[in-house]
Amino acid sequence: MTTRPFKALIVDDATTVRMYHRALVEQQGWETVEAENGVEALEKALETHVDVMFVDVNMPVMDGYTFIKTARQSETLGHIPAVMISTEAQLVDQDKAFAAGANHYLIKPAAPDDIATLLKLLEPKELP
Amino acid sequence: MNSLLAQFVSECRDLIETASRCLLDLENDSSNKDQIDELFRAVHTIKGASGLFEFKPLTSTVHAGEDLLDAVRAGDVRFNSDIADLLLEMLDRLVEWLDQIDATDSLPAGAEDTSAELSRRLRLQLEDGSADEVEAEETAEASPAFDAWPEDVPPLPGADKGLTFVTYLPSPNAFFTGDDPLQTVLKTPGLMWMQIQEPESWPDLEALDPFIVQIGFLAVSDASQAEVEEHFSYVASEISIQTIGLTDAPPAEEAAPEPDAALKELATKLLASQKELLASEQHDISEHKCLESIDQVLERLTNALELVVVRTKPVHDTASLRETLEHWIHDIEVEMAGGAVAVEDTEDDEPFAPLGEPIAAAPEPQPAQEDVSAEIASPAVSTPSPRASSHLRVDAERVDPLMNLAGELIVAKNAMPFLAQKAEAADNAGDLVREIKSQHNTINRIAEELQAAIMQIRMVPVGNILSRFNRLVRDLSRKLGKDIQYLVDGEDTEADKAIVDELSEPVVHLIRNSIDHGIEDPKAREQAGKPRQGTIRIRAYHKEENVVLEISDDGKGIDVDRVLTKAVERGLLDQEKAANMSRSEALQLVFLPGLSTKEEVSDLSGRGVGMDSVGSMVRRMGGQIGIDSEQGFGTTVTLSLPLSMSVQRLMMVEVGDGLYSVPVDSVVESQKIDPAKIRRHRNAEMVVLRDRLIPLVRLRDLFECPDIEEPQTLSVMVVDVDGHESGLVVDKFHPGLDAIVKPMTGVLSGHQMYAGTALLGDGSILLALNLREMIECQYH
Amino acid sequence: MPISLTPEAAVFEGHVDITDIDQLHPWMVANTGAVLDVTDCTSAHTAVVQIVVASGMPVIGAEDTGDWRSVFNKPHSVKQV
Numbered sequence: 001m002t003t004r005p006f007k008a009l010i011v012d013d014a015t016t017v018r019m020y021h022r023a024l025v026e027q028q029g030w031e032t033v034e035a036e037n038g039v040e041a042l043e044k045a046l047e048t049h050v051d052v053m054f055v056d057v058n059m060p061v062m063d064g065y066t067f068i069k070t071a072r073q074s075e076t077l078g079h080i081p082a083v084m085i086s087t088e089a090q091l092v093d094q095d096k097a098f099a100a101g102a103n104h105y106l107i108k109p110a111a112p113d114d115i116a117t118l119l120k121l122l123e124p125k126e127l128p
Numbered sequence: 129m130n131s132l133l134a135q136f137v138s139e140c141r142d143l144i145e146t147a148s149r150c151l152l153d154l155e156n157d158s159s160n161k162d163q164i165d166e167l168f169r170a171v172h173t174i175k176g177a178s179g180l181f182e183f184k185p186l187t188s189t190v191h192a193g194e195d196l197l198d199a200v201r202a203g204d205v206r207f208n209s210d211i212a213d214l215l216l217e218m219l220d221r222l223v224e225w226l227d228q229i230d231a232t233d234s235l236p237a238g239a240e241d242t243s244a245e246l247s248r249r250l251r252l253q254l255e256d257g258s259a260d261e262v263e264a265e266e267t268a269e270a271s272p273a274f275d276a277w278p279e280d281v282p283p284l285p286g287a288d289k290g291l292t293f294v295t296y297l298p299s300p301n302a303f304f305t306g307d308d309p310l311q312t313v314l315k316t317p318g319l320m321w322m323q324i325q326e327p328e329s330w331p332d333l334e335a336l337d338p339f340i341v342q343i344g345f346l347a348v349s350d351a352s353q354a355e356v357e358e359h360f361s362y363v364a365s366e367i368s369i370q371t372i373g374l375t376d377a378p379p380a381e382e383a384a385p386e387p388d389a390a391l392k393e394l395a396t397k398l399l400a401s402q403k404e405l406l407a408s409e410q411h412d413i414s415e416h417k418c419l420e421s422i423d424q425v426l427e428r429l430t431n432a433l434e435l436v437v438v439r440t441k442p443v444h445d446t447a448s449l450r451e452t453l454e455h456w457i458h459d460i461e462v463e464m465a466g467g468a469v470a471v472e473d474t475e476d477d478e479p480f481a482p483l484g485e486p487i488a489a490a491p492e493p494q495p496a497q498e499d500v501s502a503e504i505a506s507p508a509v510s511t512p513s514p515r516a517s518s519h520l521r522v523d524a525e526r527v528d529p530l531m532n533l534a535g536e537l538i539v540a541k542n543a544m545p546f547l548a549q550k551a552e553a554a555d556n557a558g559d560l561v562r563e564i565k566s567q568h569n570t571i572n573r574i575a576e577e578l579q580a581a582i583m584q585i586r587m588v589p590v591g592n593i594l595s596r597f598n599r600l601v602r603d604l605s606r607k608l609g610k611d612i613q614y615l616v617d618g619e620d621t622e623a624d625k626a627i628v629d630e631l632s633e634p635v636v637h638l639i640r641n642s643i644d645h646g647i648e649d650p651k652a653r654e655q656a657g658k659p660r661q662g663t664i665r666i667r668a669y670h671k672e673e674n675v676v677l678e679i680s681d682d683g684k685g686i687d688v689d690r691v692l693t694k695a696v697e698r699g700l701l702d703q704e705k706a707a708n709m710s711r712s713e714a715l716q717l718v719f720l721p722g723l724s725t726k727e728e729v730s731d732l733s734g735r736g737v738g739m740d741s742v743g744s745m746v747r748r749m750g751g752q753i754g755i756d757s758e759q760g761f762g763t764t765v766t767l768s769l770p771l772s773m774s775v776q777r778l779m780m781v782e783v784g785d786g787l788y789s790v791p792v793d794s795v796v797e798s799q800k801i802d803p804a805k806i807r808r809h810r811n812a813e814m815v816v817l818r819d820r821l822i823p824l825v826r827l828r829d830l831f832e833c834p835d836i837e838e839p840q841t842l843s844v845m846v847v848d849v850d851g852h853e854s855g856l857v858v859d860k861f862h863p864g865l866d867a868i869v870k871p872m873t874g875v876l877s878g879h880q881m882y883a884g885t886a887l888l889g890d891g892s893i894l895l896a897l898n899l900r901e902m903i904e905c906q907y908h
Numbered sequence: 909m910p911i912s913l914t915p916e917a918a919v920f921e922g923h924v925d926i927t928d929i930d931q932l933h934p935w936m937v938a939n940t941g942a943v944l945d946v947t948d949c950t951s952a953h954t955a956v957v958q959i960v961v962a963s964g965m966p967v968i969g970a971e972d973t974g975d976w977r978s979v980f981n982k983p984h985s986v987k988q989v
Contacts, residue, residue, distance in 0.1 A: 324984035
C-alpha cells in the first residue's frame with residue numbers, strides 16, 4: 001500500500017517560529033505548507049489539501065482566531081482539525097481559541113515531543 | 129550555521145531595526161500608543177523566537193526588555209529617555225550578539241555577565257514603576273527528577289509538575305548596598321509563595337541592630353528555574369535554587385512510563401479540548417463544521433490509539449452529529465480508562481452523564497437566530513491585530529501573483545486585435561469583428577482597474593524608509609561632535625514598494641554626505657552666524673506621476689567655482705565650456721564619475737561622496753537627480769522617481785529579426801528620412817529635423833546585426849532622454865501597445881542595454897530598450 | 909509622614925522606608941505594649957519588616973489581606989493566588 005504523505009499547514013508571522021515548527025512536523029514524515037497570516041493561510045489551504053492546521057494567534061492582516069472562524073465557515077476547509085499555538089498561557093485565550101473553533105491549544109514554543117505525539121494522534125486514516 | 133539559526137538572525141535584525149525606529153519616534157512623542165505596541169511586539173517576537181535556541185543570556189535580556197515594555201504599555205512605568213537609552217543599548221548588544229552568532233553560531237564569552245548586568249538595569253527601571261508581577265510565560269521544561277518538597281512549604285498547585293524553589297540569605301550588609309531583599313522576593317516572576325526565615329533567636333530589641341540583615345527568605349515560583357535565577361542574578365551568590373516537586377503523589381505514572389504514556393496523556397488533553405470545542409457557542413455552518421472537525425479528530429485519535437470504539441453511523445444533520453459525537457467521546461473516555469465501565473453503556477438511550485457539564489453549557493443544537501450569524505458572516509473586520517493601524521501591512525510576495533495576473537490579462541487583451549484581424553479575413557465577419565472589438569474595450573477597462581487596484585496595494589509610505597535614518601543621523605552626528613536634527617515632511621507620501629525599498633541606499637549616501645561634509649560643527653556654525661544645531665530635512669511629495677524627495681541641509685554648501693576648476697583639471701570639460709556654464713549646470717557636474725572622489729571633493733565642496741554612484745542608482749530606478757546649492761547656506765538634492773513600475777505604453781520597433789520596445793513617453797516623433805540627408809561629423813551621424821540637429825544611433829550596428837543594403841528611406845524614431853534628443857535608426861515601425869515591463873532576471877540581468885522584457889499577445893517576447901544606457905553607450 | 913506614633917500604636921501609611929527606622933526603633937523599645945497598624949501600608953522596606961518581626965509586637969490590619977502584608981503575621985509567609 002502506498003501512503004499519501006500527510007500535510008500540515010503552519011501559520012505564523014515569525015519566519016523563525018514557522019521554520020521551527022516545520023522542522024518538527026517534517027521530522028514526523030509529514031509535509032508542510034506555510035503561511036504568514038490568516039489571509040495567506042486561507043489561500044494556501046484552499047489551493048492544497050491539508051490534514052491539520054497549526055495556527056499562531058497574533059498575526060498581522062488576519063489573526064489566528066479570525067482565520068479559524070473563517071475556515072469553519074468554509075465548505076471545503078471547515079472540517080480540518082485546527083490547533084492554536086500561542087505564547088499566551090492564559091485561560092481566556094484558550095476560551096477564545098475554542099470559541100473560534102480550534103480543536104486544541106498548545107503553548108509556544110511547542111515542545112518537539114508534544115508536536116510528535118499530537119501528529120501521531122492526528123494522523124488521518126490511510127487512503128486506499 | 130543551520131538555516132533555522134540563519135533565519136533567526138536575519139529576522140531579529142529586521143525586528144531590531146523596527147524596534148529602534150519605534151524608540152527614536154517615541155523619544156519625540158512618548159505617548160504614541162501605536163509605537164509602543166509595535167515596539168513591544170518586535171521585542172516580544174525576538175524573545176519568542178530566541179526561545180527556540182540555547183541563547184539564554186540573549187533570551188533573558190530580551191525578556192527583561194519585554195517586561196519593561198509591557199509595564200510601559202500598561203501605563204505602570206512612564207517612558208523616558210533613560211528607558212529609551214537603555215533599550216537602545218539592549219538593541220546594540222543584541223546586534224553584537226547576532227554578529228557573533230553569525231560568525232560562530234554562539235554567543236560571545238561573557239555574554240552571561242553582560243546579560244545579567246543589562247537585565248538588572250532593565251528590571252531596575254521596572255521597579256521604579258509599580259510592583260507588577262511578572263507573568264510566568266514560559267512553561268518550565270519539567271525535568272523528571274525533582275528535589276523533595278521541603279517540609280516548610282505548603283502544598284501548591286502544580287506541585288506534581290515541579291516548581292522553582294529559592295532560598296535567599298541576603299548578606300548582612302545588604303542594606304548598605306541599597307538592596308531591599310523583600311521587594312526582590314515579592315517581585316519574583318511567577319511567585320506563588322514566600323516566607324521570611326527568622327534567626328534562631330532575636331536579641332533584645334534595644335540591642336538589635338536594625339541595619340544588619342538577619343532574616344532570610346524562602347520562595348516558590350511556577351516560573352522556570354532559569355527565569356527565577358535571572359531575576360536574582362544580582363544577588364546570585366546569596367541564593368540557592370532548586371526545582372521541587374511532590375514526587376510521591378503520582379509515583380505510578382512517573383516511575384513506569386509506558387511506551388505510549390505520552391500518547392495517552394496527550395490524547396486525554398486532546399479529548400478535553402474536543403469537549404471544550406463541543407461546548408463552545410457556534411452557529412450555522414460554523415457549528416456543523418466544528419462538529420465535523422471534532423469528528424475528524426476523534427476518528428484519527430481512535431485510530432492512533434487502536435481503540436475499538438467506533439462511531440455508530442454516519443450522520444448529516446447537525447443535531448444528531450452533535451449527539452453522536454458526545455456519545456463517541458464518552459465511549460473513548462471509557463475505553464481509555466480501561467474499558468471497565470463499558471458494560472454500563474449498553475443501554476443506548478440513557479441520558480448522558482459523564483459529559484454533563486459541557487453539554488449543559490452547550491447551545492441548543494438548533495441553528496441559531498439570524499442576527500448572530502450576520503455578525504460572523506463578516507470575519508474580515510473582527511479583532512484588529514496590534515500592528516494594523518491605519519494601513520495594512522501587505523507582503524509583496526502576496527501581491528506579486530496579482531501583478532502577474534494583471535499582466536496576463538493585459539496579454540489576453542493584446543491578443544484580441546490579432547483575433548480581430550484574423551476574423552476580418554474571413555467572410556461575413558463584420559459582426560464578429562465588432563463584437564471582438566467591444567470585448568477588447570471591456571477587457572481593457574477591467575485590466576486598467578485591476579492594475580490600479582493592485583498598484584494601490586503595493587503603495588507604501590516613504591516614511592517607512594525615511595524614519596529609519598533617525599538613528600543614523602543621531603549616531604553619526606554624535607560621533608562627529610555635531611548637533612544635527614533630522615526632519616521628515618510628507619512621510620505619508622506613497623510610492624510603489626519596490627521604489628521605496630530601493631530608495632534607502634541613495635538616501636543613506638546623501639544623508640551621510642550632509643552629516644560628514646555638509647553641516648559644520650557647532651563652533652563653525654556659530655561663527656558663521658547660524659544656529660548651533662544643523663538641520664537635515666527630507667521633504668517627500670508627489671509631483672505629476674513622480675514621487676519627489678528633497679534632501680536638504682543647512683550646511684556650508686558647494687563652491688561652484690572649485691567644482692568647475694576641478695572638472696577642468698580632470699579633463700572632464702574644456703576651459704571655454706566651463707566659462708560659459710550656468711551655475712546650475714556647473715553644479716550638476718558633481719554627478720559625473722571621476723569628479724567626486726571622496727578625499728578631493730569633501731575638502732573641495734563639502735559634498736560628493738560617491739555622488740556619481742548616487743546618481744546612477746537613481747537613474748537605474750528610472751528616476752532623475754538634481755542638485756542645488758548656495759555656498760554658505762546649504763545644499764538640496766532632489767530625487768524624482770516614478771511612482772510605480774506599472775503598465776507602460778510602448779512603441780514597438782523591428783531591428784534585424786528582433787522586436788524591441790521604447791516607452792512611448794520618450795518618443796518625440798517617427799520619421800522616414802532620406803539617407804542622403806545624413807551629415808557626418810567626426811565619426812558621428814546626424815540629421816537635421818525641423819531645425820534641430822539630431823544625432824543618429826543605428827540600432828543595427830549597436831546590436832551587431834549583419835550588414836544589409838542601405839534602404840531607400842531610413843526609419844528614424846526620435847527619442848528624448850533627459851532633454852536630449854537622439855534618432856534611433858530602426859528597420860521598421862510597429863503599432864504601440866500596453867505592457868508591463870518586467871526587469872531582467874538571471875543571466876540577462878547584466879545587460880544594461882535592456883530595461884526589461886514584456887510578453888506579447890502572441891506569446892513572443894519583447895525586449896524593452898534602456899534608452900539612457902544605449903545612448904551613453906553610443907558615445908563612449 | 910509615613911508613620912504616626914502614639915504610646916498605643918504605630919500607624920504605617922504608604923511606603924515605610926528604612927529611614928523611618930530611626931524613629932520607629934526607639935519608639936518600639938519605649939512602648940513594648942503597643943500595637944502596629946499596617947492597614948494603610950502599601951509597602952515597607954525589608955529593614956522595617958525585619959524589626960517588626962524581631963519585636964514580636966502585635967500587628968493589626970494584616971489579617972486576611974491575602975497580599976504581601978501577610979508577612980507580618982506568623983508564620984511570616986505570603987501565598988499568592
